[in-house]
Amino acid sequence: MVKIGNIKLGDFPLLLAPMEDVSDPPFRAVCKENGADLMYTEFISSEGLIRDAAKSVQKLDIFEYERPVGIQLFGSDIETMGSCSEIASRVNPDLIDINYGCPVKNVACRGAGAALLQDVPKMVRMTEAVIKSTHLPVTVKTRLGWDESTKNVQEVAERLQDIGIQALSIHGRTRVQMYKGSADWTLIARIKENPRITIPIFGNGDVDTPEKALEYRDRFGVDGIMIGRATIGNPWVFNEIKHYMKTGEKLAPPTMEQRVDVCRRHLEFSIKWKGPIAGVFEMRRHYTNYFKGLEHFKPYRMRLVEAMTFEELESILKEISHNFDEVTC
Missing domain, CATH: 1.10.1200 (Non-ribosomal Peptide Synthetase Peptidyl Carrier Protein; Chain A)
Known part of the structure; x- marks a missing residue:
């Protein structure tokens, strides 16, 4: 049984990745109805939330039928992230997630998202601030590193676990790769094999078929899989994967x-x-x-x-x- 804090997610949970302009409450609803085990809001700007910006505040909307559901935050200022953790906790999600993986220019070049992979000590301090500001489990989503020469996710995993995060989702690309090329799950597997690591490790990147989901589970030993782009226009992918893992047979395509x-x-x-x-x-x-x-x-x-x-x-x-x-x- 995979657990995040007291949240029970089953033996091999399938997670809906947070996606800007996609994973809003209506999309999350149809993903939940089609087998998603854990979902996240679109990422929410800590600066926007502090300013009470309407778009950021609206992203705090969660509903009982979505549970378990996490609110994902991103930002570049440690104190602001701590304050936003308090604000987000008031709407009673099941967990708080921190985005250290977004590669897009207007996020990373402002010192947020994947930019924190270039400053692990600051990442640690920011994560501590979020953890101290909420009673909820805190999880993190990140990437392998900033570029090919700085793949530091193994260090990130150990240091963030040591200060109290309760799960880690890893996209198998660097920031420089953006979404190009193939996701490399070998580093994700090494983290899972590390005897120091006891929190759940979820893999993300390029899983778009039931066959690939089963292969990656067996080959890389992750605790679950986070799925993003493959769910767009295809929310039944969760049930298709679950059926294939259980029976070895593929469901017929949706009519x-x-x-x-x-x-x-x-x-x-x-x-x-x-x-x-x-x-x-x-x-x-x-x-x-x-x-x-x-x-x-x-x-x-x-x-x-x-x-x-x-x-x-x-x-x-x-x-x-x-x-x-x-x-x-």
């Missing part, structure tokens, strides 16, 4: 009716969270992903992104289900 049903659920959650106008607008970026690979779909996509009401969208989705009923993706 068009199943795709439409999940898309509709996503839309319903979006409207419930954001309201009938913003909820419809927020869903527009997801339709291409749900119906990726369909021939002659462009006219339907245009209608979906131009529709203004749930009733219009419901009618279009029914039409898609009917006209593509024998298609699997």
Whole structure:
């Protein structure tokens, strides 16, 4: 049984990675319904939260059906991160996660995210500040290092465990790699094999099929897998992996009716969270992903992104289900 503090996650949990502009409450809802064991909010700027910026505050929204769920924070100032840990704890998530892995320029070049891999002592002090400011378990997500010559994640794992983090998720690339090339899980495996390491170690990067999930579990010995980009338009990937690990057999691809049903659920959650106008607008970026690979779909996509009401969208989705009923993706 894998545990983070008192949170029981099963024998081999599958985690939804925090993704900016993707893993909001509606998306997390459909991932939960399709087998995700632990999910995280989009990463929240500590500076934005301190300033009470609307976008940052809204990302604190969590719901009972999501549990267990963690709030992920990022920032460059130690005192601010500690204060934000207190603020985030008040909405009662199950854990607080710190982002030391985001590689994008406007985060890393401001001294946050993966930038802390260049200053491990500061990373340690920041993590201590977060831990001291909350009663909740604190976890960390990071990368192998800043670049090929500074892969220091083994040192990071030991030092952060020593000060009290309760799980570590590692993306198998450096910051310089961004999302290019192949993820290297060999360092992740070495951390898991380190007798000093007793906290759960979750691997992240390039897991996009049930076969790869099983291979990586057996080959690298991780306690669980965090999945990011492979879930976009494909939230049932969690149940597909679980079924394959349990039976050795692959589930049939989702039918068009199943795709439409999940898309509709996503839309319903979006409207419930954001309201009938913003909820419809927020869903527009997801339709291409749900119906990726369909021939002659462009006219339907245009209608979906131009529709203004749930009733219009419901009618279009029914039409898609009917006209593509024998298609699997």
